Amino acid sequence: MAKDIGHATKTNPGRFFEDYRLGEVIEHAVPRTVSGGERALYHALYPARHALYSSDEFARTCGLPTSPVDDMITFHTVFGKSVPDISLNAVANLGYAEGRFHQPVYPGDTLQATSQVIGLKQNSNGKTGVVYVRTEGRNQHGSVVLDYVRWVMVRKRDEGAAAPDPVVPDLASVVDPATLILPEGLDFTHYDLTLAGERHRLGDYAVGEVIDHVDGVTIEEAEHMMATRLWQNTSKTHFDVTPRADRRRLIYGGHVMSMARALSFNGLANAQMIAAINGGSHANPCFAGDTLRAWSEVLATAPTAAPGVGAIRLRLVAVNEDGRAGALKDAAGKYLPHVLLDLDYWALMPV
């Protein structure tokens, strides 16, 4: 015999468009301590080989106290915290901007996250709206480790709810390299190119150069779910086959980001640390069985204040097996069907 069900009051229905107020700060739940376990899992889930994140000794040679966890662990963990409050009812994750890594995260650090609503704009259909948030991750000392802006299209609960005054934040199309934050002590003057795996320094890359990273990885359900859970990302669409008629699970866009970044080692082994995320589009969905490949385009280079350290701005593109290095959009400016990710970021590289 069925009983009364209290889930309407006890479980998290997520926020709808009309639940957001401009300027409000949302403190996200479930802080997270990361350890060597997260690091090992990251290396099991992605073919990550950047030496600074693989070896304590290599990291020390670069002026860091020990090897930090991969920057994308920081990103995914902070992002995952925000999901229950920001994107549980999201129709689409529209974009990223002004992402900056403030300091590395080390095993033993505890991360928590807040988001401030910095923009709201109801869509003309009256059914959805765009929410802009600046999400900030902090460690156990209260210091910022990462902040970034993302905007998502969110459903309205009640289509009759009044539209807020539209506010669209003015976002930089690229993080000014002069404002990149360098980890304290970072110094690439004793950087070991042999141990890093490639001989190409910043000066060896030309703006406009395209690098085909060659290797491919065929994606499995178990892997993307393990990754997404590890970041405590609760978005239902990644785990449950029942909502879609084709019974497929949509892969977390961040899984594609990490896979593409790891594949980019082959040709960009010295693009060690991610300093900023300028923008990103999940151009097409990714499903288990897809074989991911990646290519990069050098967009710019810049000096930094740290000894021996330069910055390289890269477009990182993930494609499925029908994709081709260098092919991104069609004549109308639309992403080609085989492009899964177009990510624009700054990395730190020895000069």
Added chain:
Amino acid sequence: MAKDIGHATKTNPGRFFEDYRLGEVIEHAVPRTVSGGERALYHALYPARHALYSSDEFARTCGLPTSPVDDMITFHTVFGKSVPDISLNAVANLGYAEGRFHQPVYPGDTLQATSQVIGLKQNSNGKTGVVYVRTEGRNQHGSVVLDYVRWVMVRKRDEGAAAPDPVVPDLASVVDPATLILPEGLDFTHYDLTLAGERHRLGDYAVGEVIDHVDGVTIEEAEHMMATRLWQNTSKTHFDVTPRADRRRLIYGGHVMSMARALSFNGLANAQMIAAINGGSHANPCFAGDTLRAWSEVLATAPTAAPGVGAIRLRLVAVNEDGRAGALKDAAGKYLPHVLLDLDYWALMPV
């Protein structure tokens, strides 16, 4: 050319019903040190979000020295140790009772386990019997971390072997909440509901209330095998497709327990620690491809001696995609075919 095979003498055939003696204590092999690796894997395999097991800082706010490993890691590890001696030739895992968690387990702790035979009763068919054991897990200091009773139906090696005098232990149907053991120092007076993820305190739950935990997870072979191996559970049926005509692997019942418990976060985020297991039934088998959902029923509440800490008795039910919150048994008292697990436990929650 085939050679002589010595496995009859060297490999473990497991114990049969007539190998158990009332009162005997069996020391289980292969002690296990747990680390941050087990913790990270647990979070990759289950959507676990209870803050006390996610954040060292949150755990400290609750009076603990650091974040312990999930209580179910303790349960599975101790259970796994007992499998080669207790359930290698089991036909069925019949039940659990009187499970109590005595203290949390922290990264670096080493667990080992013993079981005492507390009951024996041959079945009327003369082919099998029921063995009752009280299994106890201890840490490297020799202190008990968990004990529980389970009973299993075990094959006889020799149907002609004499039946022992039947002894069925007198087991409590529920652990008396006055005997729950609280972790030393536990204090929920500074408990942060925002960081925990929900605002519902013990007083917000009514006895008889049913909570549909909403989220679903479709299960993969790789995941349940990784989990089961991590607990060093050697039961062949979970790993090997060849014994069954349908070539399916039966999923370890503990995998369903952990998945359901993790899913119950959505609606029971503040049911932080498991204090006792009153009983449990693996009502129907679970296979890869099943989509698991969970619902809970509040069975009772009770005070505890620890500051700000109350106890909540919950029925946690895991169902496959055809299940429905609140629907448990048919008119004849038989579990519905879509019910996989019916677990009765005490959790600790802020008052």
Added chain:
Amino acid sequence: MAKDIGHATKTNPGRFFEDYRLGEVIEHAVPRTVSGGERALYHALYPARHALYSSDEFARTCGLPTSPVDDMITFHTVFGKSVPDISLNAVANLGYAEGRFHQPVYPGDTLQATSQVIGLKQNSNGKTGVVYVRTEGRNQHGSVVLDYVRWVMVRKRDEGAAAPDPVVPDLASVVDPATLILPEGLDFTHYDLTLAGERHRLGDYAVGEVIDHVDGVTIEEAEHMMATRLWQNTSKTHFDVTPRADRRRLIYGGHVMSMARALSFNGLANAQMIAAINGGSHANPCFAGDTLRAWSEVLATAPTAAPGVGAIRLRLVAVNEDGRAGALKDAAGKYLPHVLLDLDYWALMPV
């Protein structure tokens, strides 16, 4: 619109046969710090139960400071480092010899690897050649942890390139047990057979005895890829379905080695540490869906200088579900089609 692609100059094409020079030493990239995360993942991926690698307390009873990581983690990590320089263009991994473990690796240790070319022999077809290397893994103190010889068949880039003078190293068919290196402090005089899981000491094994390890594991794609990535092994064939017409991924031979070794616990629980690898053949390829079983043959025993410690030489054979314990080769001396691995090693066991 497609752009210029620079991968010819930036990505690693791997070495071809004519790129190797006799005597040259190749320093492999991407040093690796291992942690409790690698340990936990190893136990999730393989049914590993040897107590010395499972429990800090058990390891201390054996005279070690704490529980080391599984010897095969050391092997795979060192092997993985060598792949981009030695076997990226390999047609076949032909053999191993003279492998010796010099000291255990503990969580926190950082491994790096070098290989010296010790033999070169062009094949008569003029298209390929055999490269012999002695690969050495060192820890952060510069001390050797493992060295072994392997030889691989490598493609020539240019079939017209001149053949080098053929040099085939003189390799021992078995490591002399008198030269086995025992971990400092190792002492099995207080070894606990009950906690180890079996009662069989070295003296209980007879040369020629064959042990069927009984248990089977059906292999999943996600698992072998996670394992192979964790060792930072970049060989494309393990990850990418697109190169083969049957769209199958070839499983890393080391995955079969670790699976078979873990399965061998059942009958060889006291063959605790691997001291040497005498030789090995990946007799037939392994694919996801295969159900692996293992059997061992005792080839020899020997004393060691460490208190209570003896050495046992074992042949470890992995078979698929059509295999049978003791059946290895056909009348013509060719491996039976169901044999996947034939590994010859020395393990340390209580006397």
